[in-house]
Amino acid sequence: MIPLFRQLRQRLFQEKKISDYLGYALGEIVLVVIGILIALSINNWNEGRKDRKTEGAYYCKLLADFELDRTNIQTLYAESEYKIATSKQLLIDLEGMQKDKAFLIDNYIQSLRTNVFVPSKATISEIISSGNLNLLTLDVFKDRLLRYYAELDKYLYQLEINRTQTLDKAFSYENELILGYQYGDYVQRSLGPEILSFLPDSDWHLNKEDPYFKQFQNDLVFFVIMSEREKQHFDNILKEMDPLFTQLHELCSGDSSKPY
Numbered sequence: 001m002i003p004l005f006r007q008l009r010q011r012l013f014q015e016k017k018i019s020d021y022l023g024y025a026l027g028e029i030v031l032v033v034i035g036i037l038i039a040l041s042i043n044n045w046n047e048g049r050k051d052r053k054t055e056g057a058y059y060c061k062l063l064a065d066f067e068l069d070r071t072n073i074q075t076l077y078a079e080s081e082y083k084i085a086t087s088k089q090l091l092i093d094l095e096g097m098q099k100d101k102a103f104l105i106d107n108y109i110q111s112l113r114t115n116v117f118v119p120s121k122a123t124i125s126e127i128i129s130s131g132n133l134n135l136l137t138l139d140v141f142k143d144r145l146l147r148y149y150a151e152l153d154k155y156l157y158q159l160e161i162n163r164t165q166t167l168d169k170a171f172s173y174e175n176e177l178i179l180g181y182q183y184g185d186y187v188q189r190s191l192g193p194e195i196l197s198f199l200p201d202s203d204w205h206l207n208k209e210d211p212y213f214k215q216f217q218n219d220l221v222f223f224v225i226m227s228e229r230e231k232q233h234f235d236n237i238l239k240e241m242d243p244l245f246t247q248l249h250e251l252c253s254g255d256s257s258k259p260y
Contacts, residue, residue, distance in 0.1 A: 055135045058127060059251040062145070065120040066245050070238065076117055077234045080227045087111040087223045094205065094217055101205050108216070111223045112170050114163045117156065117234075124149055141247060148240050155233045162226050162233075169219050173212065175200060 090107045093099045124145070127133055136142045191199075204212035 051135050054132065055137060056252070058123060058132070058136065059248055061123040061126075063245070063248040063252045065123050066241060066248060068120045070241070070245070072117060072119075073234050073238060076115055077231055079113075079115060080230045080234070083111050083113070083227045084224050087220045087227070091217065091220050094213070094220070097206050097208075099205075101203075104205055104216070108170075108220070111220060112166065114166055114230075116163065117159060119152060119156070121149070138251075141244075141251075144244055144247075148244055151240050152237060155237050159230065159233050162229055166223065166226050169222055173215065 086107055090104065090111060093107075094104060127136070133142070136145070202210070202212065204210040205216070207213055
């Protein structure tokens with residue numbers, strides 16, 4: 001088409017038909033512009049298709065992160081319940097004064113152990129650091145997602161405070177040797193009877209008026225409270241996560257027909 005216009009333009013120019021020449025020249029320019037616009041439209045369509053493909057991949061990766069977090073939270077929630085049950089039973093055992101010190105210390109440590117919840121933030125970190133946040137085209141969903149991660153950081157901070165306070169309690173005894181931390185079987189075998197003979201010891205667990213008995217008892221009550229708070233924080237995280245989790249299932253499976 002363009003070569004034909006070029007031939008006509010040259011012939012008209014040679015015949016000095018200036019007005020017709022300008023008309024054909026203008027038509028040639030219009031064709032070129034239309035061709036450029038079509039090329040740009042095709043390129044934009046391709047880029048848009050790539051962006052939507054990337055967006056869909058992000059939804060599925062976010063869903064995988066959420067699934068992993070939910071599994072970890074469920075595990076930690078069960079551990080919190082175990083610590084509560086252990087601490088309560090240990091309070092009963094301590095009150096009955098029928099258990100030896102090694103048994104009490106071993107279960108005390110079980111009540112003390114606190115695992116850390118480390119959420120999977122790989123995908124949201126990738127989205128933000130790569131500048132691809134604009135690829136998430138559902139604005140309401142995007143706002144919810146960012147708000148969720150902001151709230152999550154608050155709960156993680158509170159969980160860390162709980163953990164720190166619990167550990168501080170465990171190491172607040174004036175003389176841990178008297179408490180009996182060091183008297184596990186493996187320590188006794190390592191130290192031997194000669195050294196154990198001159199290390200301090202006490203039957204504090206048989207005397208309700210002994211400061212160590214009272215502190216030990218108070219610690220166990222504190223562990224119950226902290227574990228209950230852990231459960232509350234985990235419940236709150238799941239509550240914040242659930243709407244997004246449901247929505248991500250639909251978005252990852254391709255069902256984005258619902259308005260969000």
